[in-house]
Amino acid sequence: GNAHYLEQQQRRESSARTYPRKLPLALTEAHGMTVKDADGKTYYDCLAGAGTLALGHNHPVVVEAMQEVLASGLPLHTLDLTTPVKEQFVDELFASLPPEFASRARIQFCGPSGADAVEAAVKLVKTATGRRTMMSFHGGYHGMTSGALSLTGNLGPKREVSGLMPDVHFLPYPYAYRCPFGEGGEDSHRLSSRYIERLLDDPESGILPPAGIILEAVQGEGGVIPAPEAWLKEIRRITRERGIPMIVDEVQAGVGRTGRMWAFEHAGIVPDVLIISKAVGGSLPLSVVVYDESLDTWQPGAHAGTFRGNQMAMAAGAAALRYIREEGVVEHAAKMGGKLLGALCEVQQKTGCIGEVRGRGLMVGAEIVNKAAGADALGSYPAYPELAKTIQRQCFDRGLILELGGRHGSVVRFLPPLIITEEQIEAITGIFLEAVA
Numbered sequence: 001g002n003a004h005y006l007e008q009q010q011r012r013e014s015s016a017r018t019y020p021r022k023l024p025l026a027l028t029e030a031h032g033m034t035v036k037d038a039d040g041k042t043y044y045d046c047l048a049g050a051g052t053l054a055l056g057h058n059h060p061v062v063v064e065a066m067q068e069v070l071a072s073g074l075p076l077h078t079l080d081l082t083t084p085v086k087e088q089f090v091d092e093l094f095a096s097l098p099p100e101f102a103s104r105a106r107i108q109f110c111g112p113s114g115a116d117a118v119e120a121a122v123k124l125v126k127t128a129t130g131r132r133t134m135m136s137f138h139g140g141y142h143g144m145t146s147g148a149l150s151l152t153g154n155l156g157p158k159r160e161v162s163g164l165m166p167d168v169h170f171l172p173y174p175y176a177y178r179c180p181f182g183e184g185g186e187d188s189h190r191l192s193s194r195y196i197e198r199l200l201d202d203p204e205s206g207i208l209p210p211a212g213i214i215l216e217a218v219q220g221e222g223g224v225i226p227a228p229e230a231w232l233k234e235i236r237r238i239t240r241e242r243g244i245p246m247i248v249d250e251v252q253a254g255v256g257r258t259g260r261m262w263a264f265e266h267a268g269i270v271p272d273v274l275i276i277s278k279a280v281g282g283s284l285p286l287s288v289v290v291y292d293e294s295l296d297t298w299q300p301g302a303h304a305g306t307f308r309g310n311q312m313a314m315a316a317g318a319a320a321l322r323y324i325r326e327e328g329v330v331e332h333a334a335k336m337g338g339k340l341l342g343a344l345c346e347v348q349q350k351t352g353c354i355g356e357v358r359g360r361g362l363m364v365g366a367e368i369v370n371k372a373a374g375a376d377a378l379g380s381y382p383a384y385p386e387l388a389k390t391i392q393r394q395c396f397d398r399g400l401i402l403e404l405g406g407r408h409g410s411v412v413r414f415l416p417p418l419i420i421t422e423e424q425i426e427a428i429t430g431i432f433l434e435a436v437a
């Protein structure tokens with residue numbers, strides 16, 4: 001049962017392991033929205049590979065695509081040499097991008113993880129601009145490798161690691177519930193964009209023109225914070241006017257998660273550089289950077305790596321992208337996201353510890369707060385991470401897997417597969433209500 005696996009894991013795996021501490025189970029079976037553990041208990045999976053499983057576990061279309069490759073005699077490993085599978089994947093991916101971006105796009109295949117693509121994006125813009133500094137945002141999450149960690153806003157994972165990439169300047173993200181300016185709330189996005197523009201234009205700020213600005217259109221690990229469309233538009237204007245590449249990290253928010261294929265599309269903008277991973281591999285490891293051809297100035301061999309474009313992941317990813325396009329999965333995600341948000345707002349009204357429910361599409365969060373401690377000048381209450389952990393555990397015991405996020409770990413995050421049904425939303429929000437109550 002679970003106890004055996006967990007004991008072995010605890011004895012042999014590194015002490016850096018995270019999920020098993022909060023979700024003590026061994027997975028033995030998975031299908032769609034649910035997983036089964038070694039004791040035979042079934043759970044709704046609202047973590048779904050940290051947002052990777054757009055079509056849920058073991059979707060038949062994805063499984064078939066992988067079986068086809070295995071039966072075909074196509075090579076499984078090709079470095080960055082091309083194959084019919086790779087060509088199909090790129091066709092599908094480019095077809096999913098706004099035409100004005102796709103028509104000028106170049107693609108770089110990276111290692112298996114999102115962080116690999118972040119590393120490549122940084123090298124790309126440094127090479128193209130000849131500059132050496134970067135700008136990133138408070139609460140932003142970009143990965144755990146040294147470069148990506150340098151760009152990550154949360155100090156927690158960085159504190160013990162000295163010597164990260166220097167010259168990263170952090171900017172205030174428009175987080176209305178806890179406005180970084182201490183006042184302004186709904187105005188946080190105007191304060192943020194105005195501040196950034198001043199900072200860039202005032203030589204006395206001491207800020208060098210950066211090689212790039214990297215951001216998430218909806219912060220995920222940072223606590224599910226959707227950036228207002230007006231702010232994204234402003235950042236696009238400010239960066240374009242100053243020749244600063246705008247890098248949008250859609251490792252988590254991309255591939256339909258927010259109710260649009262790409263989260264930047266909500267604002268009607270296109271980035272210069274787009275970082276994609278997680279769901280794009282159809283549940284297998286794959287990451288890419290897609291960028292404007294004007295930035296394609298690096299030399300042959302400037303970015304290499306043995307594993308770039310795993311054939312199985314490209315086959316799975318192409319099948320998932322095609323299914324998403326043909327079956328209206330993004331529209332479904334938008335509709336289900338609205339229902340989930342609505343249902344969680346009801347839980348907020350019926351209970352006393354949810355400060356804010358927010359999200360875009362099926363990237364939704366509920367911020368757990370301590371109302372007894374009183375509100376601050378913005379009308380928001382202190383984060384309550386201990387209670388968030390208790391709620392997570394209460395959900396787990398009732399068969400619902402959820403993860404926490406946010407600077408204090410006080411935001412309960414819902415990242416269900418995009419194929420979630422209305423009945424499943426009722427079921428998970430019912431469990432959540434019981435757990436919170």
Ligand code: PMP
Nearest residue numbers: 113114115141142143220251252
């Ligand atoms: N960027 C974002 C926005 C992410 O959410 C993550 C992972 N949660 C990463 C980058 C890093 O991806 P990986 O864990 O695959 O390295």
